[in-house]
Amino acid sequence: xxxxxxxxxxxxLGTRGDVQPYVALAxxxxxxxxxxxxxxxxxxDDMITAAGARSRPVPLDYQALLQNEDIQAALFTLKxxxxxxxxxxxxxxxxxxxxxxxxxxxxxxxxxxxxxxxxLTLVARHLDVPALPTALQPVSAATGSFPLxxxxxxxxxxxxxxxxxxxxxSLMRLGxxxxxxxxxxxxxxxxxxxxxxxxxxxxMPGGGSPLSLQAFSRGLVPTPPDWPENNWxxxxxxxxxxxxxxxxxxxxxxxxxxxxxxYLGFGSMPSRNPAKLTETVLAALEQTxxxxxxxxxWGGLSGQSLPRTLSGRVFLLDKxxxxxxxxxxxxxxxxxxxxxxxxxxxxxKPSLICPVFGDQPFWGAQVHKIGAGPAPIRQKSLxxxxxxRALMQLEDPVYRVGAKRVADTMASEPGARxxxxxxxxxxxxxxx
Numbered sequence: 356x357x358x359x360x361x362x363x364x365x366x367x368l369g370t371r372g373d374v375q376p377y378v379a380l381a382x383x384x385x386x387x388x389x390x391x392x393x394x395x396x397x398x399x400d401d402m403i404t405a406a407g408a409r410s411r412p413v414p415l416d417y418q419a420l421l422q423n424e425d426i427q428a429a430l431f432t433l434k435x436x437x438x439x440x441x442x443x444x445x446x447x448x449x450x451x452x453x454x455x456x457x458x459x460x461x462x463x464x465x466x467x468x469x470x471x472x473x474x475l476t477l478v479a480r481h482l483d484v485p486a487l488p489t490a491l492q493p494v495s496a497a498t499g500s501f502p503l504x505x506x507x508x509x510x511x512x513x514x515x516x517x518x519x520x521x522x523x524x525s526l527m528r529l530g531x532x533x534x535x536x537x538x539x540x541x542x543x544x545x546x547x548x549x550x551x552x553x554x555x556x557x558x559m560p561g562g563g564s565p566l567s568l569q570a571f572s573r574g575l576v577p578t579p580p581d582w583p584e585n586n587w588x589x590x591x592x593x594x595x596x597x598x599x600x601x602x603x604x605x606x607x608x609x610x611x612x613x614x615x616x617x618y619l620g621f622g623s624m625p626s627r628n629p630a631k632l633t634e635t636v637l638a639a640l641e642q643t644x645x646x647x648x649x650x651x652x653w654g655g656l657s658g659q660s661l662p663r664t665l666s667g668r669v670f671l672l673d674k675x676x677x678x679x680x681x682x683x684x685x686x687x688x689x690x691x692x693x694x695x696x697x698x699x700x701x702x703x704k705p706s707l708i709c710p711v712f713g714d715q716p717f718w719g720a721q722v723h724k725i726g727a728g729p730a731p732i733r734q735k736s737l738x739x740x741x742x743x744r745a746l747m748q749l750e751d752p753v754y755r756v757g758a759k760r761v762a763d764t765m766a767s768e769p770g771a772r773x774x775x776x777x778x779x780x781x782x783x784x785x786x787x
Contacts, residue, residue, distance in 0.1 A: 385407035398416055413450040499517050615646075633649075640743075
């Protein structure tokens with residue numbers, strides 16, 4: 356009889372930036388013969404199916420939540436964060452219960468999860484299968500090299516840097532506790548998994564420290580010397596360009612009829628005032644005279660009629676794959692999500708990061724630190740003159756050299772394919 360295919364359950368809750376790299380990994384795992392199930396929020400079924408995996412969504416639409424007024428307020432104030440967390444706790448509990456159900460139904464040989472899906476450690480304990488934690492940012496292991504990236508802190512020195520990770524982990528445990536309680540209630544007395552231990556660390560049959568997948572580039576975050584041995588810096592899981600993609604005629608014409616433009620877009624991050632942000636960007640471009648592609652969509656920039664002074668040298672774009680577009684641009688201006696940061700540097704493109712919250716200031720600081728772009732400018736601090744100066748700085752050849760250096764490092768890292776190969780060899784040999 357043929358050997359049954361190994362089943363791998365991948366869970367990553369969040370917006371597209373939290374999901375797409377996991378789908379890239381799922382694609383390579385599926386190509387290598389694994390039976391891959393991806394569980395995330397609603398709205399990603401087509402992407403997951405196209406990757407050769409099966410979709411098992413939980414009842415959460417993170418993209419819709421980001422458009423909610425309370426959630427948007429949470430991005431900018433502590434009071435808003437508290438109010439949004441209280442309002443959405445029932446949604447999170449239901450998602451946690453659904454994760455338990457999916458895990459128990461699928462009975463995978465291996466579970467991979469991000470920090471928003473740590474309750475799957477309870478499934479792994481009950482089934483006694485490996486559950487490996489994953490991270491797209493260096494947030495899961497303490498180090499003295501830098502502070503926890505989620506707080507937007509400056510370097511505090513080795514001792515306080517490590518303390519920031521301890522504080523962050525304590526806060527994460529508080530957030531996970533009511534979700535784990537909901538899962539144990541769903542499981543019932545008979546199947547309730549043991550509550551002991553830290554769910555964020557995953558599970559290994561027979562004990563031991565599970566492999567922790569650190570899915571970001573060493574070119575951006577050199578491996579800290581004080582990291583635990585089970586941390587594997589495997590590189591970012593990038594989606595390969597679609598060879599069959601055909602751009603709209605007007606976009607192709609714009610790119611062909613002039614020098615490489617600068618790309619400006621802020622992904623899924625809402626702005627307090629999209630109209631003002633757009634005016635700031637347009638005013639800066641009027642000062643610099645540069646060609647640019649201005650991405651609108653449902654992120655921070657609004658689509659509006661261009662002033663006549665910018666007609667012909669600024670293109671308003673609804674959407675296009677970054678993996679196709681970025682190689683055709685001179686530089687990238689963005690919000691600093693992990694995915695966009697890696698995608699820009701993958702092609703050796705200098706970047707200017709205009710962060711909003713979370714890990715975005717960290718990526719902005721790292722890009723500047725490694726010499727791949729100017730110092731970041733917070734979106735709330737953007738002015739036409741500040742942005743214009745930074746846009747001109749992006750033309751400095753030194754930033755292209757720095758970006759190319761990171762691109763070379765990324766090309767040598769395992770990435771999605773190398774990670775898939777290691778995971779399959781481990782579970783097939785039971786050596787995780």
